Amino acid sequence: MSSEDTTMRKALVQKVKELCRDLRKRSTRSERMFWNEVRNRRILGKKFLRQYPIFFEYLNQKRFFIADFYCHESQLVIEIDGKSHDYQKEYDELRSYIINNLGIEVIRFRNGDIENDIKEVLTKLKAVLGE
Numbered sequence: 001m002s003s004e005d006t007t008m009r010k011a012l013v014q015k016v017k018e019l020c021r022d023l024r025k026r027s028t029r030s031e032r033m034f035w036n037e038v039r040n041r042r043i044l045g046k047k048f049l050r051q052y053p054i055f056f057e058y059l060n061q062k063r064f065f066i067a068d069f070y071c072h073e074s075q076l077v078i079e080i081d082g083k084s085h086d087y088q089k090e091y092d093e094l095r096s097y098i099i100n101n102l103g104i105e106v107i108r109f110r111n112g113d114i115e116n117d118i119k120e121v122l123t124k125l126k127a128v129l130g131e
Helices: 003-025 029-041 083-087 089-101 111-130
Strands: 049-058 061-071 076-081 105-110
Touching: 003 049, 003 061, 029 061, 029 076, 029 111, 061 089, 076 089, 076 111, 089 105, 105 111
Parallel strands: 076 105
Antiparallel strands: 049 061, 061 076
16 A cells, blocks of 8 residues: 555545544434443443444445444444435445445434334344344
8 A cells, every 4th residue: 555545544534533523413312312321331331332434445445334333342333213214225225235244233223213212222232232
């Protein structure tokens, strides 16, 4: 890898960090509710990160997705889906496929599930983590 490539990759990583910070500041109500339940190893002692970048290579270019939540110990991404995801199902499926091929499992919860029955969401999460 040339020094120019290294410089470009470092710049990308820095921009992505800034984007993640901004997304954390602007989190949705559902994301904040979920975060309050999983932060500080509250679920089965697992550490979760929010708005976490998942980098991958495609056609010799560094690309990324930003996961709503990520548990490195369990190689698990948790996505919190709002209404906009009703119109991007194919994109979400492709995104999950790519992340799965990186060896990371993806689970999805709807905003309404979190806001209306967070205990059931946590039960499902524990079942996945306990596997």
